[in-house]
Amino acid sequence: MKDEKDTFYLVRGDFLPEAMKKTLQVKKDMERGKATSIYEAVQKVGLSRSAFYKYRDAVFPFQAIQQTKIITLFFHLEDRSGTLSHLLDMVAKTGGNILTIHQSIPLNGKANVTLSLDIENLKMDLDELLKRLKQHQFIEKVDVLGSGA
Incomplete structure (x- = not known):
């Protein structure tokens, strides 16, 4: 479900x-x-x-969502070699254009990463991308922080 x-x-x-x-x-x-x-x-x-x-x-006005092609995602990642690289590769392969990346210093084996993405050329709907990202063992949590033009 x-x-x-x-x-x-x-x-x-x-x-x-x-x-x-x-x-x-x-x-x-x-x-x-x-x-x-x-x-x-x-x-x-x-x-x-x-x-x-x-x-x-x-909650967002319909016009804002209709016009926006940028979304900001927040991730809780395991601090393992190559996790950020793997995440970026996954996003790029789905057609997401990474605009900004912010990664915190890992603490207690966890790192927080915020990505702003241009999703205009996404090869799948956003729900499917989020579902696929959440399935990976090194990604503990994915939140949509917002969207904007």
Whole structure:
């Protein structure tokens, strides 16, 4: 069975819970400079910061997703020789163009890696790529941090 975190849905706005609608408004206000901090933006729309943080990486306006071809992924990797190289090779073979890479210093046998990818020429859908990445023994966790143009 597919993990719900890897499944995306298109939902009409009037079906969204109020907290999700307000989260979208906070993101919009921040992008347009109508608020200088998340605290200010959530106060303005009447949303708790915890609700904003709960939904901020899970709800996006359809236009933003439709136009975006860049995604940021966060990985927890085992610290073994060649793991980063193998990960990059896997992404490249699926048509993902790696734009940025950030790797933390390995601690306790684990390393965190953040990749920003151009997925315009991806040879499979994003859900399938995430599923394949999660199947590899050296990848402990994959999270979608966000997407943007």
